[in-house]
Amino acid sequence: MPYPTRLGMLALSTALPPVLLAPAAVKAQDIRLDEITVSSPSPIQPARPAAAPGSGTAYGVLPVVTSTFSPVTVIDRGEIVREQPRQLGDLLFDKPGLSASTFAPGAASRPIIRGLDNARVRIQENGVGVQDVSDLSEDHAVPINPLVYDRVEVIRGPAALRYGSQAIGGVVSAENNRIPTFIPVSGYGGQVTTGYSSVDNGRFGAASVDAGAGNVAFHADGFRTAADSYNTPLGIQANSANESQGGAVGMSIIGDRGFVGLAFSHYDALYQVPGGESAERRVRLDPTQDRLQARGEFRPLEGPVEVVRFWLGGSTYRHNEIGNDEQGLASIGSTFRNRQVEGRVELQHVPVFTTLGTLTGALGFQADARALSATGEGEGLIAPSNTQSRAVYLFEELAVGNGLRLQAAGRLESARVAGTATQFPGDFLPGAEDPLEYSRRREFTPKSVSVGALQDLPYDFVASLNGQYVERAPFALELFSRGPHEATATFEIGDPNLKLERARTVEASLRRAVGPFRFDATGYYTRYTGFIYKRETGIFCGDTFSTCGSEDELRQIVYTQRNATFYGAEIAAQLDLIPIGNGFIGLDAQYDFVRAQFDDGSYVPRIPPHRVGGGLFLRADGWFARVNVLHAFAQTETAPLETITPGWTDLRAEISYTKLVDPAVYGASEITFGLQGRNLLDDEIRNSASFKKDEILLPGRNVRLFLTARF
DSSP states (O other), X not given: OXXXXXXXXXXXXXXXXXXXOOGGGSOTTTSOGGGGEESSXXXXXXXXXXXXXXXXXXXXXXXXXXXXXXXXXXXEXXXXXXXXXXXXXXXXXXXXXXXXXXXXXXXXXXXXXXXXXXXXXXXXXXXXXXXXXXXXXTTSOOSOOGGGOSEEEEEOGGGGGGTOGGGSSEEEEEXXXXXXXXXXXXXXXXXXXXXXXXXXXXXXXXXXXXEEETTEEEEEEEEEEEEOOXXXXXXXXXXXXXXXXXXXXXXXXXXXXXXXXXXXXXXXEEEEOOSHHHHHTTOEEOOEEEEXXXXXXXXXXXXXXXXXXXXXXXXXXXXXXXXXXXXXXXXXXXXXXXXXXXXXXXXXXXXXXXXXXXXXXXXXXXXXXXXXXXXXXXXXXXXXXXXXXXXXXXXXXXXXXXXXXXXEEEEEEEEEEEEEEEEOOTTOSOOSSOOEEEEEEEEEXXXXXXXXXXXXXXXXXXXXXXXXXXXXXXXXXHHHOEEEETTTTEEEEOOTTOOOEEEEEEEEEEEEOSSSEEEEEEEEEEEEEEEEEEEEEEEEEOSSGGGTTTOOSEEEEEEEEEEEEEEEEEEEEEEEEEEETTXXXXXXXXXXXXEEEETTSOBOSSOOOOEEEEEEEEEETTEEEEEEEEEEOOBOOOOTTXXXXXXXXXXXXXXXXXXXXXXXHHSOSEEEEEEEEESTTOOOOOOTTOTTTTTOOOOOSEEEXXXXXXX
């Protein structure tokens, strides 16, 4: 069996369970251990044209993963460099089925998957949760800068059971080599990238190095970004500047039967929050995170266990929320802290040959502990809380034959959330006495199961059908919030009596990864029992509950449960039309929508709109060029008290060139440089999923320059 392509490796973290090739077939010092992991007998090469040098996949080719039971969106290194994102949400905003909060574009923009966000979307780095407070509030940044990552995967469906019920919407996984899994053949390798964006005078630079000898591998990376307040069609978006920096060092011991490694990383940033009172008070946040992570893999010579893998990570996170008072003096209004540790172990059993087919599978165990606290004004929103969870999960895949594979998975969790609950009046208006506060601990036992089928079809098409039942435990903010949230201009009231949120999903996909026509289409239907959401009561408050009904500074919202239905589709396609050089001129297209309603016919708030797009591309002889347009329709399916969002059109164009060079002359083996334009029509773009869509426009016309060198 040939080794999979780089894209084959991308599917590793989503394809469960993986099957390892015989270790004798490779040498530990010149191949990544991940890369000998495949998830099915079928190849998943995405394209016919030769890959751009060093890229690992065909440059500019739609990446389609056909070996997983559910769809996986893959953003490779080349696209990351071209997009120059400073937040994961900015990178994923325009992908089918995905959006972002864009609360502070370029600084605080959390991914949204199929209309679901915050506690329903898990963000992780190299297999371990990001361990921040971005799920607590839309103005909190994710402490990940995509510029130092090799790829980003978005995982939906049954594979998300691997990571927990808080991933009920999906998983965004950022992957790089901070814990080294290989030693470069030449002993060292790396890359440097830099760029500039005109809309915000943005500057960035990032570098990474991998080296090693014998059985010891090293990794180091670093980045630094800075941008001024960005331009919009209506002028400068005040108070939107940002900067960030960070890096990591890691080391691994790599042997013939596995590896074990450790990495330390640091992230810090300073960014402003635009819109409304935040801009008037020049509100800014300064997140800092220190993170220690370990990872390992061992392949026994014999016995029922084929592979043992583990992931372990812990971090300390802190940010201050700084604003100017009426005299223009800066002061810290709130400080949020998060301490968290997570561990996961998987045991992959040897293939079992049965009369029905070959059975492969993995048994996993996961544990997580989180301590969240806030001081200053933030303590008014939520008192200190502690969350602990334990879980066991099992994935089994049966290769029946004739291209048919079946999968079943299950997960059982135990979750405990402890904090301070508040007993508010039923009408959420102040009475003669202040609301009673008391300590409260909730315990939940979420259970999740899934079944699926994957079938190879003629002409290299692959079809899948999945059914899934997932339960999610409420998280601390949903249970215990109790006060003003200045960032979203809301006064938030939790419900300590919330029950498990339950989701039943049916999903069907049709995909094709090879040949001149690549195609990735998925339709889904999800029925929620007890969907938890922020319901606006129509009451306005000041900074204390006693002001509710008499002041108009903050909208009062209450965490509420109702039954809801989500359904939608996401489609991406690419067609090579005219051969040119060693590549093609072709067409690409995309379409996605999600509709979310409660049982009474009203709409779930802040849902992305229908979007359709397409264009023309050229990929040949190291050149990549593309012109396309993405149109979002007006979002008129709004919740009560929510405003309609106008439609918009984003015209984009880009061109880049990759060339092999002599390292002795240039100090690099490959250089890529390019130019990209976004929102070339300078359209007024508002994000219907944003709390601040009426106050914030997304960036206007923008031209980006970038240069990358690999050595």
